[in-house]
Amino acid sequence: MSKPSIVILGAGYGGIVAALGLQKRLNYNEADITLVNKNDYHYITTELHQPAAGTMHHDQARVGIKELIDEKKIKFVKDTVVAIDREQQKVTLQNGELHYDYLVVGLGSEPETFGIEGLREHAFSINSINSVRIIRQHIEYQFAKFAAEPERTDYLTIVVGGAGFTGIEFVGELADRMPELCAEYDVDPKLVRIINVEAAPTVLPGFDPALVNYAMDVLGGKGVEFKIGTPIKRCTPEGVVIEVDGEEEEIKAATVVWTGGVRGNSIVEKSGFETMRGRIKVDPYLRAPGHENIFIVGDCALIINEENNRPYPPTAQIAIQHGENVAANLAALIRGGSMTPFKPHIRGTVASLGRNDAIGIVGGRKVYGHAASWLKKLIDMRYLYLIGGLSLVLKKGRF
Amino acid sequence: MSKPSIVILGAGYGGIVAALGLQKRLNYNEADITLVNKNDYHYITTELHQPAAGTMHHDQARVGIKELIDEKKIKFVKDTVVAIDREQQKVTLQNGELHYDYLVVGLGSEPETFGIEGLREHAFSINSINSVRIIRQHIEYQFAKFAAEPERTDYLTIVVGGAGFTGIEFVGELADRMPELCAEYDVDPKLVRIINVEAAPTVLPGFDPALVNYAMDVLGGKGVEFKIGTPIKRCTPEGVVIEVDGEEEEIKAATVVWTGGVRGNSIVEKSGFETMRGRIKVDPYLRAPGHENIFIVGDCALIINEENNRPYPPTAQIAIQHGENVAANLAALIRGGSMTPFKPHIRGTVASLGRNDAIGIVGGRKVYGHAASWLKKLIDMRYLYLIGGLSLVLKKGRF
Numbered sequence: 077m078s079k080p081s082i083v084i085l086g087a088g089y090g091g092i093v094a095a096l097g098l099q100k101r102l103n104y105n106e107a108d109i110t111l112v113n114k115n116d117y118h119y120i121t122t123e124l125h126q127p128a129a130g131t132m133h134h135d136q137a138r139v140g141i142k143e144l145i146d147e148k149k150i151k152f153v154k155d156t157v158v159a160i161d162r163e164q165q166k167v168t169l170q171n172g173e174l175h176y177d178y179l180v181v182g183l184g185s186e187p188e189t190f191g192i193e194g195l196r197e198h199a200f201s202i203n204s205i206n207s208v209r210i211i212r213q214h215i216e217y218q219f220a221k222f223a224a225e226p227e228r229t230d231y232l233t234i235v236v237g238g239a240g241f242t243g244i245e246f247v248g249e250l251a252d253r254m255p256e257l258c259a260e261y262d263v264d265p266k267l268v269r270i271i272n273v274e275a276a277p278t279v280l281p282g283f284d285p286a287l288v289n290y291a292m293d294v295l296g297g298k299g300v301e302f303k304i305g306t307p308i309k310r311c312t313p314e315g316v317v318i319e320v321d322g323e324e325e326e327i328k329a330a331t332v333v334w335t336g337g338v339r340g341n342s343i344v345e346k347s348g349f350e351t352m353r354g355r356i357k358v359d360p361y362l363r364a365p366g367h368e369n370i371f372i373v374g375d376c377a378l379i380i381n382e383e384n385n386r387p388y389p390p391t392a393q394i395a396i397q398h399g400e401n402v403a404a405n406l407a408a409l410i411r412g413g414s415m416t417p418f419k420p421h422i423r424g425t426v427a428s429l430g431r432n433d434a435i436g437i438v439g440g441r442k443v444y445g446h447a448a449s450w451l452k453k454l455i456d457m458r459y460l461y462l463i464g465g466l467s468l469v470l471k472k473g474r475f
Numbered sequence: 476m477s478k479p480s481i482v483i484l485g486a487g488y489g490g491i492v493a494a495l496g497l498q499k500r501l502n503y504n505e506a507d508i509t510l511v512n513k514n515d516y517h518y519i520t521t522e523l524h525q526p527a528a529g530t531m532h533h534d535q536a537r538v539g540i541k542e543l544i545d546e547k548k549i550k551f552v553k554d555t556v557v558a559i560d561r562e563q564q565k566v567t568l569q570n571g572e573l574h575y576d577y578l579v580v581g582l583g584s585e586p587e588t589f590g591i592e593g594l595r596e597h598a599f600s601i602n603s604i605n606s607v608r609i610i611r612q613h614i615e616y617q618f619a620k621f622a623a624e625p626e627r628t629d630y631l632t633i634v635v636g637g638a639g640f641t642g643i644e645f646v647g648e649l650a651d652r653m654p655e656l657c658a659e660y661d662v663d664p665k666l667v668r669i670i671n672v673e674a675a676p677t678v679l680p681g682f683d684p685a686l687v688n689y690a691m692d693v694l695g696g697k698g699v700e701f702k703i704g705t706p707i708k709r710c711t712p713e714g715v716v717i718e719v720d721g722e723e724e725e726i727k728a729a730t731v732v733w734t735g736g737v738r739g740n741s742i743v744e745k746s747g748f749e750t751m752r753g754r755i756k757v758d759p760y761l762r763a764p765g766h767e768n769i770f771i772v773g774d775c776a777l778i779i780n781e782e783n784n785r786p787y788p789p790t791a792q793i794a795i796q797h798g799e800n801v802a803a804n805l806a807a808l809i810r811g812g813s814m815t816p817f818k819p820h821i822r823g824t825v826a827s828l829g830r831n832d833a834i835g836i837v838g839g840r841k842v843y844g845h846a847a848s849w850l851k852k853l854i855d856m857r858y859l860y861l862i863g864g865l866s867l868v869l870k871k872g873r874f
Contacts, residue, residue, distance in 0.1 A: 214616060217615075
């Protein structure tokens with residue numbers, strides 16, 4: 077009797093939690109589980125704004141996959157997914173091919189540039205260890221060059237497009253990093269500009285207005301400039317062109333980071349799934365329509381929140397819950413049990429505003445300041461505990 | 476009765492030693508001494524290959540000028556010299572003007588590119604705190620980008636043009652830095668190339684052949700590739716084109732550092748002094764020909780070694796001796812005494828080969844290995860002691 081093979085694509089939040097959930101639930105002889113990821117590490121996406129700004133080392137935001145999984149139960153393949161063949165039930169990798177009986181797709185997201193000219197070519201994005209290491213080093217390099225070319229104040233200008241969670245958290249960290257960076261490169265801090273540009277009429281759209289005001293006060297106090305209700309028209313090698321009162325205006329900036337949106341992974345689209353911005357509208361068991369053996373977790377899964385008839389935003393919180401649900405359901409399927417429909421539990425949302433400040437809504441209550449900042453750290457540690465137990469909390473947690 | 480005014484241009488080895496020598500010898504009421512420098516710090520040029528490679532922090536290689544001088548005796552002006560007017564006995568600065576009775580010119584050197592196309596535009600040089608900070612950050616940035624573009628091995632290729640002292644010392648430090656840099660950026664060390672290109676038929680031309688062979692063995696063992704007897708034809712944004720057996724060959728390299736030669740400061744030429752490669756052939760008292768009140772110290776001074784009828788190379792050792800001689804002679808002049816002609820004392824020469832190895836000739840004897848490396852450190856510390864006493868040795872010395 078052959079064991080069913082489960083292939084998990086991607087070791088982001090959804091993928092790694094699904095893998096670990098299956099590892100916990102199934103015995104060695106119940107399934108062949110393979111986890112595919114292009115890096116040999118998992119990273120904590122919600123912390124990436126910190127290594128991007130240079131306020132945390134990137135190694136704090138990643139964990140080796142083999143430190144997390146039991147290799148007797150899960151086979152790890154370090155490779156890049158090229159395509160999914162739903163007819164043949166196989167996955168093409170850059171260096172091989174895998175057959176599956178059950179597939180879990182957790183390939184994550186890509187930046188959504190909404191067709192803004194030049195963003196893809198000239199702006200950085202915060203979406204992987206590699207991408208944030210580049211941002212950190214790019215900024216340092218600009219600061220290093222400035223001392224030799226003191227007329228180039230654009231070397232010291234950083235434009236952050238988008239004032240959602242990532243944008244707001246990133247400008248907070250950047251502002252905190254500046255005193256150290258200016259000392260290192262003999263730069264007068266008054267010459268540095270951190271400009272947050274957002275097309276929507278407010279930062280953190282959808283958040284409580286009192287908290288939004290608190291966030292803008294705190295970040296403004298740290299020196300962040302806001303340009304709200306201001307669309308970016310295009311991004312060039314010299315900076316960005318924004319629209320102010322119907323007129324175009326150029327901001328010369330050596331660093332432009334785009335945090336304005338994400339879409340699902342393009343591999344999903346290219347493999348013929350029906351998608352909206354790269355996301356698959358899943359059934360109540362997180363399965364792709366018409367495919368009883370393909371589960372979608374994380375940013376590639378589209379689920380409508382019936383309360384407001386809008387999709388749930390792609391967050392770590394929900395991706396983790398997807399992973400847990402899929403692990404439980406797959407274990408049930410393999411043992412002939414019945415599946416449980418997915419139901420998100422939004423416990424709360426906290427956005428950091430630099431090292432020691434934050435805002436959030438937790439259990440329906442507003443929190444802000446130092447307490448919110450601690451809450452944010454606890455949420456991160458709770459996740460580390462979930463995937464790696466106490467030892468991982470001690471190794472990677474921030475105290 | 477008016478005091479004579481002494482203006483010292485440049486706070487490199489020659490200038491700072493001259494200033495400190497005058498400070499020690501003269502009383503408050505004997506002269507008005509002004510020291511002009513474009514930075515508010517003095518730097519240890521012979522150590523710059525280390526912060527360039529990232530094996531030493533640049534702050535270790537610089538000292539605040541106000542930590543060294545007694546401001547009651549020496550007025551420090553942070554400004555950039557634009558021109559020297561010998562007729563009017565005045566110096567034009569970017570932000571002012573200074574009259575002098577006696578002038579000490581210690582404006583240092585500039586890279587000599589021998590007309591090689593593109594070197595000035597595309598190659599870095601090791602000649603200031605700013606320039607080496609840029610090199611360090613440029614290299615790190617290339618390594619950071621590589622993880623996201625693994626086909627771009629040119630990001631990991633560093634070409635060092637010139638195998639004189641600076642070139643050899645720099646490749647040694649670079650090789651020592653690589654394990655750390657590769658770990659930081661997830662780079663396979665086997666993909667890194669450090670290529671030292673030298674047009675002359677040997678590295679360290681003029682050095683003892685046994686020591687040259689020792690140096691090449693040590694550096695080769697650290698992974699440095701040598702291309703000796705190989706001229707650089709031109710430097711491009713993509714790397715360098717070299718000539719091998721009469722044929723052009725391209726080396727794709729994101730980083731090119733030129734250490735192939737220096738010339739005197741162009742301000743000296745522009746101010747109408749007669750120069751050879753920006754250096755002024757001085758009289759036995761280090762004075763510019765025809766100017767009894769203008770002393771030249773350091774890399775701008777040209778002195779012929781009568782033993783081989785060739786100019787002494789521009790080294791820190793000689794610049795320091797210039798500074799000492801000029802301070803003594805200026806003090807003598809002001810007090811109506813007689814001057815002593817300058818006579819260089821070449822005590823020895825040591826070149827480091829990375830962290831724990833070196834070669835040298837000291838007192839006519841060859842030294843190499845760990846002992847030579849210690850000797851090098853002692854030479855550096857002796858200089859720190861000379862300009863800043865024991866406290867500076869303790870603060871900046873390497874043990």
